[in-house]
Amino acid sequence: MPGSDVATREVLEPLVDGHGRPIGDVRISVIDRCNFRCQYCMPAEGLPWLDRSALLSYEEITRLVDLLVRMGVGDVRLTGGEPLVRRELWRLVAMLDAIPELDDLSLTTNGYLLERQVDELVAAGLRRVNVSLDSLVADRFFQMTRRDSLAQVLAGLEAAQRHEALRPIKVNVVALRDFTEDEVVRFAEFARTEPYEVRFIEFMPLDADRAWSRDRVLPNAEIVAMIDAVHPLEPLGRKVHSTARRYRFADGQGEIGFISPVSEPFCGDCNRIRITAEGMLRTCLFSINETDLRALLRDGATNEELETAIRDAVWRKELKHRIDDPAFIQPPRSMSRIGG
Ligand code: SAM
Ligand code: SF4
Numbered sequence: 001m002p003g004s005d006v007a008t009r010e011v012l013e014p015l016v017d018g019h020g021r022p023i024g025d026v027r028i029s030v031i032d033r034c035n036f037r038c039q040y041c042m043p044a045e046g047l048p049w050l051d052r053s054a055l056l057s058y059e060e061i062t063r064l065v066d067l068l069v070r071m072g073v074g075d076v077r078l079t080g081g082e083p084l085v086r087r088e089l090w091r092l093v094a095m096l097d098a099i100p101e102l103d104d105l106s107l108t109t110n111g112y113l114l115e116r117q118v119d120e121l122v123a124a125g126l127r128r129v130n131v132s133l134d135s136l137v138a139d140r141f142f143q144m145t146r147r148d149s150l151a152q153v154l155a156g157l158e159a160a161q162r163h164e165a166l167r168p169i170k171v172n173v174v175a176l177r178d179f180t181e182d183e184v185v186r187f188a189e190f191a192r193t194e195p196y197e198v199r200f201i202e203f204m205p206l207d208a209d210r211a212w213s214r215d216r217v218l219p220n221a222e223i224v225a226m227i228d229a230v231h232p233l234e235p236l237g238r239k240v241h242s243t244a245r246r247y248r249f250a251d252g253q254g255e256i257g258f259i260s261p262v263s264e265p266f267c268g269d270c271n272r273i274r275i276t277a278e279g280m281l282r283t284c285l286f287s288i289n290e291t292d293l294r295a296l297l298r299d300g301a302t303n304e305e306l307e308t309a310i311r312d313a314v315w316r317k318e319l320k321h322r323i324d325d326p327a328f329i330q331p332p333r334s335m336s337r338i339g340g
Contacts, residue, residue: 015314023071023272025076026076027272029274030079031086032277037147039144056278056294062092076105078093079107079339090124106129111154113156114157122166131169140182161196170199171198174201175200175220175223184227193254197257200257201259202262203218205323206335217262219263240269261323283313293310
C-alpha cells in the first residue's frame, strides 16, 4: 500500500479549510445499496445502484485514508447505503486499523446484519458503532423503514453490547413531525434503562423523494420539552466538533443527545469531509460540487497529486449550509448516495 510503510511515513501539513477550520473527521461510504428503504432517505423501489466496479476498492479507500491520516484526520467512520451489505467489510476494517495514528474507527449501520458480523468486525479492529433505530414498536418500525426488522436490529444492538471494545454504542433516531412524538418518552426510557446513547436527529432535506418540508421537521427543542416534562433534564452542552447537544436526566439515570442541523446549525466548527462510494470528495452534506478522487486514483496519480486535489477541495469547504436561504438548492444526491 503506497505511503503506509511506518519507516517512510511522512507527516504532512494539517488539512485546513479556507475558513481556518482544521479537518479531523472523514465519513466514507463503502456502498450506495441498502437493504432498508427508510421514508426519509430512499424511495420504496430503491435507487439505480452503482456497478461493483464503480465502488472504490478496499485498497483505494485505504490509500486515501492513509493520506488523510497523515494530514491530521484522525476519525474515520464507515457508512453507506448500508455498509454491512458490502462483502467482507471486516477486511477493510482490518486494513484501516493497521494505519498508525488513526484515533477512531467507527461504523454507522441500520443494524440488520450486525448480529451476524459484529464479532469479525471487532476482531478486525472496529472501535465504535452507531445504530439507526427510528421506532421501538414493530409496526411503526415497518412503516418507517418499509422492512419488518425491529427484532433483528435489537438483536444486533445486543450483540454489539456484548463487546466491551465497542463503546459507546449510539442509537440514532431521525425525528419526523407527526410520527416521532408518540415515541419520544419511550426512547427517553430506552436511554435510561439500556446501555446505549440515544440521539435524536432532525430530518434534513436529503431524502430521495424530495418530500422534505420545514413542517415535517420536529425541532429538537420540542422533544427536549416533551421529555423534560416526564423525566427532568439538565443540559451538559456540546463538546467541540461534536454535533450533539447532550443532556443528563436530573435523577442521574442516563443521558440523551440532540443533533439539530436544521434548528441550531453547528457549521461554525465543522471539521468533517465525506467520500462517496464511487470516490467523490464532498466537503459538506449539502455540497453541490464534488472532487473526483477515483479518477485520480485510477489514472495513476501520485500521493502528492492526490494531496493537492484534496487540499484544493477542502480549501473551498462551504462556510455553512443554507437550508434557511430561500435560494437553497437540495443537492442532487440523497443521503444514501452521500454517506451520512
Ligand atoms: N444505512 C446506515 C444507517 O441507516 O445507519 C448508514 C447510512 S444512513 C444514510 C446514515 C444516517 O443518516 C442514518 O442515521 C440515517 O438515519 C440518517 N439519515 C438518512 N436520511 C436522513 C435525512 N433526510 N435527514 C436526517 N438524517 C438522515
Ligand atoms: Fe438505508 Fe440508512 Fe438510508 Fe435507511 S437511512 S434507507 S438504512 S441508507
